[in-house]
Amino acid sequence: MTSATRMCVLALLWGSGFLWIKICLNEGLTPGWITFVRCLLGTAVLLGLAYRARQRLPRDRGTWGRLAVAALLCNALPFLLFSIGEQTVDSGVAGVLNATTPLWSLLIGLGLGTERPLRATRTVGLALGFSGVLLIFAPWNAGSGLTGPGALALLAAAASYALAFAYMARHLTGRGTAPLALSAAQLLTATGLGVPALTVGGAPTVTWTGVLAVALLGIFATGLTFHLNYRMIAEEGPTSAATVGYLLPVVSVGLGALVLGEPLTVRVVTGMAVVLAGVGLTRVTTGRAAAPHTAETVTCAAPQEN
Structure with a gap:
């Protein structure tokens, strides 16, 4: 498989997660059940890969305690x-709003003092990125603006990823646990944390389409994509992985339009372009290319540092 082919396959699998979530919801599955089954299936994939690689799960309480925090914030x-x-929000828009994670990471890094003071290019990128979010939300447009709790939940999810990256960079990475085993342990913990959510929203409706969608979400868009991304970083470097990150919103918007008939408004497409341009500008002076924390990050364990 060529580098370009691998990149396209990974972007398609990873970016399709938003489509599978929407189909699950349309088929009557509740958010709690989607989260739980997704984590469970992703855990099974990663445990199998870790076993094949002969990587053992961590055994000390301290690591599992830190994994609980990471699993909550990142999964x-x-x-x-x-x-x-x-x-309440289209799957394509969800993918675009998820791309704001690097912007939240930058803000958090500035607040914690782990980021150097911004120079002009990164300042412009940060302002541009959140301007794109504002364009997508369009709060001035009472008829079609995204100002409801659903859109805010999506932004909160992206910010939660950013908090998780900051936490894991300090408390989980570089401590000797093999990455596949660490990711499997984290997603296993997230599965346990998702149990209480099963009671929210009542009993789900079970259909074959819903079962297929949640299986694809858990196995391919959660478990398998982490493995592919990890291999790409190891074999081709973080620059290739970074390129995949920028393709994800395009994939989510394209699949939403093609499969679900979601409208491609000029405002949302322009907003997506502005967000991605802003994210790109915030990263041009980092000194090293790292995989952007975008897209619905598969497991978020052992993230590549910015």
Whole structure:
């Protein structure tokens, strides 16, 4: 498989997650059940891969305690928020709003003092990125603006990812646990954290289409994509992985329009372009190319540092 082909396959699998969430919701599955089953199936995939690679799960309490925080911020909570958000927001827009994660990461880094003071290019990028979000929300447009709780839930999910990256960079990465095993353990913890959400929203409706969609979401868009992304970083470097990150909103918007007939408004498409341009500008002076924390990050364990 060539580099370009691998990149396209990974972007398609990863970016399709928003489509599968929307189909699950349309078929009567509740956000709680989507989150739980997704984590469960993703865990099964990663445990199998870790076993094949002979990587063992962590055994000390301290690591599992830190994993609980990471699993909440990077898996259980954002997965649930994305499902809640997509109850009222198109899947394509959800993918675009998820691309704001690097912007939140930058703001958090500035607040924690882990980011150097912004220079002109990154300042413009930050302002441009959130201007794109404002354009997508269009609060001045009472008829078609995205100002409801669903859109806010999607932004909160992206911010939760950013908090998780900051936490894991300090407390989980570089401590000797093999990455596949660490990711499997984190997603296993997230599965447990998702159990209480099963009681919210009543009993789900079970259809073959819904079962297929949640299976694709858990196995391919959650478990398998982490493995592919990890291999791409290891074999081709973080620059290729970064390029995949910028393709994800395009995939989510395209699939939403083609499969679900979601409208491609000029405002949303322009907003997407502005957000991605802003994200790009915030990263041009980092000194090294790192995989952007975009897209519905599959497991978020062992993230690549900015």
